[in-house]
Amino acid sequence: MLQKAQQAIATHDLCANDAAVLLMVSGGSDSTALAYLGVALREAGAVGPVAMLHVNHQLRGDEADGDEAFVQKLAGALDIPLFICSIDIAAEAERTRENVEAVARRERYLAANEALRSMCQHEGCPLSEARIFTAHTADDRIENFYMRSIVGTGPGGFRSMKYRNGPVVRPLLDATRDELRAYLDGRAEAGEPVVRDEAGALWREDATNAHTDRFRAYVRHKVVPPAKEWNPAMPEVLVRSMNLIADEDDMLDAMAETLAEESSAWVAEDDTFGTDRSEGFRLLPAFGKAARPLQRRAVLRLLSAMLGPDARIDTASVEKVLDGFEEGAPKSGYVANIQYDLAVSANKQGVLVEPMAYFRARRKKHDRQA
Numbered sequence: 001m002l003q004k005a006q007q008a009i010a011t012h013d014l015c016a017n018d019a020a021v022l023l024m025v026s027g028g029s030d031s032t033a034l035a036y037l038g039v040a041l042r043e044a045g046a047v048g049p050v051a052m053l054h055v056n057h058q059l060r061g062d063e064a065d066g067d068e069a070f071v072q073k074l075a076g077a078l079d080i081p082l083f084i085c086s087i088d089i090a091a092e093a094e095r096t097r098e099n100v101e102a103v104a105r106r107e108r109y110l111a112a113n114e115a116l117r118s119m120c121q122h123e124g125c126p127l128s129e130a131r132i133f134t135a136h137t138a139d140d141r142i143e144n145f146y147m148r149s150i151v152g153t154g155p156g157g158f159r160s161m162k163y164r165n166g167p168v169v170r171p172l173l174d175a176t177r178d179e180l181r182a183y184l185d186g187r188a189e190a191g192e193p194v195v196r197d198e199a200g201a202l203w204r205e206d207a208t209n210a211h212t213d214r215f216r217a218y219v220r221h222k223v224v225p226p227a228k229e230w231n232p233a234m235p236e237v238l239v240r241s242m243n244l245i246a247d248e249d250d251m252l253d254a255m256a257e258t259l260a261e262e263s264s265a266w267v268a269e270d271d272t273f274g275t276d277r278s279e280g281f282r283l284l285p286a287f288g289k290a291a292r293p294l295q296r297r298a299v300l301r302l303l304s305a306m307l308g309p310d311a312r313i314d315t316a317s318v319e320k321v322l323d324g325f326e327e328g329a330p331k332s333g334y335v336a337n338i339q340y341d342l343a344v345s346a347n348k349q350g351v352l353v354e355p356m357a358y359f360r361a362r363r364k365k366h367d368r369q370a
Helices: 002-011 029-043 062-078 089-096 100-123 138-151 155-159 177-189 215-230 234-263 285-289 292-307 315-322 356-369
Strands: 021-024 050-056 082-086 131-133 264-266 281-283 335-338 342-347 350-355
Touching (some): 021 029, 029 050, 029 062, 029 177, 050 062, 050 100, 062 082, 082 100, 100 131, 138 215, 138 234, 215 234, 234 264, 234 285, 234 292, 281 292, 285 350, 315 335, 350 356
Parallel strands (some): 021 131, 050 082
Antiparallel strands (some): 264 281, 281 350, 335 342, 342 350
8 A cells, every 4th residue: 555655646746755744534444544654655755744634523423523532542653743623514504505515625625724834834844845635545536436427527527536636635546445444454463553443443434424315425335336346347447547537638728728828818917916817807819719628628717717716617607608709700799697797798809708797887888988
């Protein structure tokens, strides 16, 4: 397992060998294995100083407190600094009227970034090189693949998970959950130091993972097993296929980025004070000559930059922006509404995407002048 993690780090250039690393540890089998492997990676010189973060979501009562106690015991045995964050996720979800899992994910990564900054200040390590290690496995990636197959996704969505997303990296993405559990069992059988919970288990089991009324658990228990039964090599085969998709996705993303840079302009672009992207962007006439698949990716990139990384951008919005072009040229007089409060309009200068309030103000000014 150590070699597999090292290979993933090297192959995908996940982090420098002196980078500070924060391990996100819930107490489950995957993240418990990550804790042991994090120490091994540090000792092997593959990473720099290591610390752990545990987030108690307060969703499972005594079970959640038991997870926290187990992780504290694990950190003590491995002599790893531990950050603990306790958040009432249910209350936050009720306050914001968001999905509990989405709130938990957001709060978890907010806590991780805060802990990473603190760790870097204490260790004297550059934050730009520091990394957050998560214990996502090939199984998580496969589950995502099937979940997206069921609800729909764009072509790039079938890569499922990236090995690196900003400071967050997934060094165990080539390992299966069974392999990680075998690694933990192997440590115990070999007499290596291990930590057990009050029941003698090598990791904590979250009972809600078996509730098939939850989408991921349904896919995990009802969809993936029959696929493995049909082809026992499915995990390896599907991971290989997803990596091929990822290579092509990266290539197309780079081409789309070039298209966006060369054939669009931000409305409030200013070399002195930077760009206020919330004011919108214009697709220049040359943009209309590009292939539709690249146009889609470029518009999605621009809308994400305008609305923020957490914004949900629907496919219909992207298509309405592109409908501002006809036969490769801007369609003068075209007007559409997207994302509830954005306006799309076209003239010979290109296709403009801007807040609806700006569009209405310009129209009123034009009408008064007319």
